[in-house]
Amino acid sequence: MTDRLLAIYAYVDDVLKAIDRMKTEKIDVETVYSPALNEEVEEALEVKPSPVRRFVLFGGIFGILFGLALAVYTAAQWNFIVWGKPPIPSVSNVIVAFEFCILFAILSGVAGLLILTRLPRLRIPAHYDARFTVDRYGILLACPPARSDAIRQILRDSGAEEIRDVRS
Amino acid sequence: MKEMRYHEVNDTVLAGFSRPNKAYYVMLAMAFMGILVGVFAWGWQIATGIGATGDNHPVMWGTYLINFVFWVGIAHSGTLISAILYLFKAPWRTPLARSAEAMTVFAVSVAGLFPLIHLGRVWIVYWILPYPNQRNLWPNFQSPLVFDVIAISTYLTVSSIFWYTGLIPDLAILREKFQGLRKKIYGFLSLGWTGNSRQWGHYGWVYLLFAALATPLVISVHSVVSWDFALGIVPGWHSTIFAPYFVAGAIHSGLAMVLILLIPLRILYRFENILTMEIFENVAKTIVFTGLIMLYSYLTEMFIAWYSANEAEREIFHWRAVGPYAFGYWLMFICNAVAPLFFYIKKLRTNLVSLIIISVLINLGMWFERYIIILSSPAHEYDPYSWGLYLGPSIVEIGIMLGSFSMFFFLFLLFTKLLPTVSMTELKEDLPAPHRGGR
Numbered sequence: 001m002t003d004r005l006l007a008i009y010a011y012v013d014d015v016l017k018a019i020d021r022m023k024t025e026k027i028d029v030e031t032v033y034s035p036a037l038n039e040e041v042e043e044a045l046e047v048k049p050s051p052v053r054r055f056v057l058f059g060g061i062f063g064i065l066f067g068l069a070l071a072v073y074t075a076a077q078w079n080f081i082v083w084g085k086p087p088i089p090s091v092s093n094v095i096v097a098f099e100f101c102i103l104f105a106i107l108s109g110v111a112g113l114l115i116l117t118r119l120p121r122l123r124i125p126a127h128y129d130a131r132f133t134v135d136r137y138g139i140l141l142a143c144p145p146a147r148s149d150a151i152r153q154i155l156r157d158s159g160a161e162e163i164r165d166v167r168s
Numbered sequence: 169m170k171e172m173r174y175h176e177v178n179d180t181v182l183a184g185f186s187r188p189n190k191a192y193y194v195m196l197a198m199a200f201m202g203i204l205v206g207v208f209a210w211g212w213q214i215a216t217g218i219g220a221t222g223d224n225h226p227v228m229w230g231t232y233l234i235n236f237v238f239w240v241g242i243a244h245s246g247t248l249i250s251a252i253l254y255l256f257k258a259p260w261r262t263p264l265a266r267s268a269e270a271m272t273v274f275a276v277s278v279a280g281l282f283p284l285i286h287l288g289r290v291w292i293v294y295w296i297l298p299y300p301n302q303r304n305l306w307p308n309f310q311s312p313l314v315f316d317v318i319a320i321s322t323y324l325t326v327s328s329i330f331w332y333t334g335l336i337p338d339l340a341i342l343r344e345k346f347q348g349l350r351k352k353i354y355g356f357l358s359l360g361w362t363g364n365s366r367q368w369g370h371y372g373w374v375y376l377l378f379a380a381l382a383t384p385l386v387i388s389v390h391s392v393v394s395w396d397f398a399l400g401i402v403p404g405w406h407s408t409i410f411a412p413y414f415v416a417g418a419i420h421s422g423l424a425m426v427l428i429l430l431i432p433l434r435i436l437y438r439f440e441n442i443l444t445m446e447i448f449e450n451v452a453k454t455i456v457f458t459g460l461i462m463l464y465s466y467l468t469e470m471f472i473a474w475y476s477a478n479e480a481e482r483e484i485f486h487w488r489a490v491g492p493y494a495f496g497y498w499l500m501f502i503c504n505a506v507a508p509l510f511f512y513i514k515k516l517r518t519n520l521v522s523l524i525i526i527s528v529l530i531n532l533g534m535w536f537e538r539y540i541i542i543l544s545s546p547a548h549e550y551d552p553y554s555w556g557l558y559l560g561p562s563i564v565e566i567g568i569m570l571g572s573f574s575m576f577f578f579l580f581l582l583f584t585k586l587l588p589t590v591s592m593t594e595l596k597e598d599l600p601a602p603h604r605g606g607r
Contacts, residue, residue, distance in 0.1 A: 010602060011602050011603055011604040012601040012602060012603060013603045013604055014604060031364040031365050031366060032364065032365045033362060033363050033364050033365075034363055034365070034368065035174055035363065035593070035596055036174075036337075036363075036593045036594075036596035036597045036601075037368045037371065037372050037593070037597055038368075038597075038601055040601070041365060042365065042368070042369060042372075045365050047365060047369040049373065050369055050370045050372075050373035050374070052370050052373050052374045052377070053373060053377065056374075056377045056381070060381075070298060070309070071309040074298060074306035074307070074309060075309065075310070077304055077306055078306070089310055092309065092310045092315075093309065095315050095318075095319075095388075095392065096309050096315070096318060098388060099315075099318045099319055099322045099385075099388065099392075100318070100322075102322060102326060102381050102382075102384070102385045102388075103322045103325060103326065105377075105381055106325070106326050106329055106330075106378060106381055107325075107329075109374050109377055109378060109381075110329055110333070110374075112370075112374065113333070113370055113371065113374045114359075116366075116370045117366060117367045117370050117371070118366075119359040119360055119361065119367070120359035120360050121359065121360025122360065123360070124355075124360060124362060125362065128362055130344035132362070132363055133178075133337075133340055133341040133343075133344045133363065134174060134175050134178050134341075134344075135173065135174035135175045135178075135602065140364075159604065
């Protein structure tokens with residue numbers, strides 16, 4: 001007996017129909033595989049805005065502070081007095097701060113993406129179907145043994161081409 | 169883009185992975201030979217010293233800085249096309265974004281070699297990096313040359329990450345297509361991507377944010393490159409117009425290079441359904457726009473030189489137009505500001521031959537623009553005693569320049585066979601998702 005099912009679909013409206021039915025029946029949809037980013041699926045799954053935004057924000061702020069600190073510290077090591085110019089300038093430091101802001105925001109965004117998506121993964125899940133990279137959608141969902149038949153029927157009614165048992 | 173189905177997108181793009189023909193191997197071998205020439209020339213310069221170039225006072229930089237600025241300019245457009253058009257949701261972005269991004273990564277990699285080459289003693293390049301050292305010596309963060317190091321290395325890092333992030337879902341497609349060693353390599357590079365809703369949710373956000381961050385970065389990088397000159401109190405350089413003028417010029421040359429790379433790609437890989445004439449037409453229209461900015465900049469430079477009543481400034485612009493560099497100056501003017509205007513004619517912007525010819529002319533003109541800016545001003549500064557002329561590149565410089573062009577095309581040729589030149593997942597996003605009964 002399995003505790004999860006994978007249903008494979010050819011059409012996105014069938015996937016949306018199935019997600020909708022699962023919500024009504026209070027069955028957890030673990031994930032949906034799709035060949036491309038699809039806003040309709042995201043909306044149906046009520047996916048919240050990604051916290052990766054915070055990684056990028058904090059990375060950018062850290063970058064500004066790091067860039068400024070580096071420029072100020074290194075300028076302070078040598079009081080290079082040229083006429084009335086300040087040894088620690090403000091205008092030119094903006095450039096250093098800006099470049100480091102972008103650099104650290106991006107690096108932090110990459111770190112955020114890897115952490116939140118749990119990548120890299122050495123092994124692809126055994127239930128994964130190569131057709132998800134072409135033109136098929138997949139719904140992976142919890143399937144309590146007592147409701148197995150009812151869930152399978154919903155999936156079939158919503159247009160699933162194939163339903164597979166997924167062993168944990 | 170013509171209406172396609174999801175699997176047709178995969179089939180069309182992956183058809184490019186078929187066994188290359190003879191012409192491909194010939195081009196690859198020629199590019200490799202060019203790289204060897206460049207490596208030999210650089211090796212010769214290292215062994216004999218920087219004097220091997222023959223570059224001397226007052227034009228110390230020779231073609232090295234021309235090529236550096238040229239390649240940074242080429243690098244400019246790729247990320248800009250990809251990022252800014254992504255933010256504006258331009259429908260013609262997707263088919264050319266991946267190749268344009270690859271162009272950026274390769275061009276900026278080539279550009280980054282020139283400061284190393286010009287250093288002479290390349291083995292002490294690490295002195296430019298800010299690291300704690302025995303004598304407490306640090307790079308001067310008030311110098312535009314240090315701005316340049318930071319900007320270019322940030323740009324290389326960010327462009328590479330932006331490119332690679334976009335590639336991840338496509339690498340997963342390749343992982344599923346191939347077997348054996350290729351499957352393992354693509355599998356490793358795809359990081360185990362499966363395209364589940366969690367991954368797409370975070371990926372969509374991060375890609376949007378990267379595009380939003382890359383756009384101002386692109387503008388800043390070429391502005392910083394322009395300040396290498398504009399912050400010097402040299403006639404013909406010390407001008408506030410330099411940053412926007414350089415940025416526009418970089419986009420101008422980058423767009424032209426996109427056409428030079430993508431038109432053969434369309435023909436060789438039969439991408440007529442993806443790289444449609446409408447896309448090339450849109451690029452050509454953008455080139456008209458950037459060409460008009462170039463025309464405006466050239467005329468403004470002339471006007472400012474005259475209106476400033478500064479003798480040195482007037483003299484340098486007069487000298488550029490009628491002096492020993494006049495040929496390069498007018499070539500620059502005609503190729504950059506006049507030739508693109510031919511794209512006003514619909515027949516010319518919808519014909520592959522005229523698109524290629526005008527794009528090559530623009531890149532020739534942009535190379536000569538850097539030639540004029542970088543060589544003429546130091547050669548004709550305030551003091552007539554120190555005036556001089558740059559009498560053309562030496563054989564070492566020519567070898568290194570050949571090597572740089574060869575390296576760029578070699579990397580691009582490899583890219584067309586080893587990675588998808590068009591983003592399959594983004595093409596699918598642009599298409600209507602498959603609905604029962606169609607839509």
